[in-house]
Amino acid sequence: MSIPRIALVTGASRGIGAACAIRLADAGWDIVVNYARDADAAARVAAQVRERGRRALVVQADVGDEAAVLAMFATIDREWGRIGALVNNAGIVDMKARLDEMTTARWRRMFDVNVIGTMLCAREAVRRMSTRHGGQGGGIVNLASAAAVLGAPGMYVDYAASKGAIDTLTLGLGREVATEGVRVNAVRPGIIDTELHAMSGDPQRAVTGAALVPMQRAGTAMECANAVAWLLSDEASYVTGTVVAVTGGR
DSSP states (O other): OOOOOEEEETTTTSHHHHHHHHHHHHTTOEEEEEESSOHHHHHHHHHHHHHTTOOEEEEEOOTTOHHHHHHHHHHHHHHTOOOSEEEEOOOOOOOOOOGGGOOHHHHHHHHIIIIIHHHHHHHHHHHHHOGGGTOOOEEEEEEOOTHHHHOOTTTOHHHHHHHHHHHHHHHHHHHHTTTTTEEEEEEEEOSBOSTHHHHTTOTTHHHHGGGGSTTSSOBOHHHHHHHHHHHTSGGGTTOOSEEEEESTTO
């Protein structure tokens, strides 16, 4: 049984998602480059995938919208067939705030994208990968966060809570499909030097936060992508329901 060498990376137009797309292309995967808004950035990532001799398919979809997710998977089915890997990277954060300063609208959007979006993509991936559904197996890697175990007080406890849900999803789904040829794991980034910090109103956090890290530096998107690539490789064939911390020891 040969797993299709097609990987869907959500939120692949920038940051960790873009690094995952490029790293997996280096590992021999054809890449579906998902993006929500920045078509030009997604096209640049796709070009880098093709430079590495792999196919790239760019598909727009907001993962917080079920209809958009279903349409994305239908496009992949039609163009390339079943995927063999899913990197659930798409996610959002919001401006730094205390819980008593937040709105319900903020929480709903946060959980729609970070939790329900991840679950929607995982559901559709399992429907295509699982031997229970006639698939050939595959791997799912969710992007968790150190915020889930640190709580992110005074910053974004809603984001931390959404990522706590990803930890639980990874454990439960990993066990649920363990006999169906599908492995489910997560990578837990710590302070990583990406554009995400600017979305919370603290663009210098990767620099100023380095003092909190035992290794005394921020991580890179490619260091996270290396962990994702390993989890999707045959070298991790006995690993499922596991969260790998890429946090510099924090």
